[in-house]
Amino acid sequence: MAAFTENDDLQKAVFTDVNLSGARFVRCDLSGVILRAAEVAGADIDAPWLLSGDNALFVNGVDVAPYVDAELNRRFPGRELRVANDPEALRTAWAALERAWATTLEQVAAMPAGTTDISVDGEWSFAQTLRHLVMATNTWFNGAIQGAENPHHPIGQPNAEYETDGLDMSVFSTAKPSYDEVLAVRAEHVTQVRDYLATVTTDELAGTRKNPWSPEYPETVLSCLHTILEEEWEHLRYATRDLATLTA
The missing domain is CATH 1.20.120.450 (dinb family like domain)
Incomplete structure (x- = not known):
């Protein structure tokens, strides 16, 4: 199993037809990451800082951060x-x-x-x-x-x-x-x-x-x-x- 740490610089890397199913990203900077034609069913994202400031998370062109914030307030x-x-x-x-x-x-x-x-x-x-x-x-x-x-x-x-x-x-x-x-x-x-x-x-x-x-x-x-x-x-x-x- 491949493993990457802070010693690996993957900024602006391009992944094409790569199988990342089941991969785990811990304390990683994924800001600005772009996913196109990606299969993300069952993906689990936990980003506590997403809901502070003017941060946004777009899914199919929709900023879902306000919806996440509202749902957490409900729960x-x-x-x-x-x-x-x-x-x-x-x-x-x-x-x-x-x-x-x-x-x-x-x-x-x-x-x-x-x-x-x-x-x-x-x-x-x-x-x-x-x-x-x-x-x-x-x-x-x-x-x-x-x-x-x-x-x-x-x-x-x-x-x-x-x-x-x-x-x-x-x-x-x-x-x-x-x-x-x-x-x-x-x-x-x-x-x-x-x-x-x-x-x-x-x-x-x-x-x-x-x-x-x-x-x-x-x-x-x-x-x-x-x-x-x-x-x-x-x-x-x-x-x-x-x-x-x-x-x-």
Whole structure:
């Protein structure tokens, strides 16, 4: 089986009468790719950044991105609030998010023991997903918004590529925590954000902070909160997708 990595430059390559059925593309830049007379039945595209900004995805000449966004909002009530921009709307958005996660946690609690540690197609397990959201909260809330010098909890689950972004990976524990431990730490972090939003003001939302990955670029407190909301909804989508596979 052929395998290509970042060392292979395939920009502007032309594939003609090539059989790519069953191929898997992970963390690949496919922007601007053109498919003509292509058989794509059953293709599965997951592009979380597609629905931000002015990005588009054309299928037979139709930009389907708005339809995808609307359908995800239908499937995940409250997701449309992830771009809330005033204190009251943000509180409503966070409450909706908490309800959505509570429903999923109840589903997981009813599944067989060990389900939370099962990976589907090499993706994070449910427990690892919760640990990653701890890390995301640490980065964008405790670090960026609150300015904590050492914001990361050892239980957090970072992306492997964060090591190249200057993140001190030694702060994370190499021991595997129990699911109950993960739930407890996760609950603490959710409460931190809820308590902050309970009193945040419009002026505070407009305050500037450093982007945790690119400190030379300023962020507002509001944009940091939007990033947290985006992370939460995207990973809820991933989790429910994989739980559906496990249930089936």
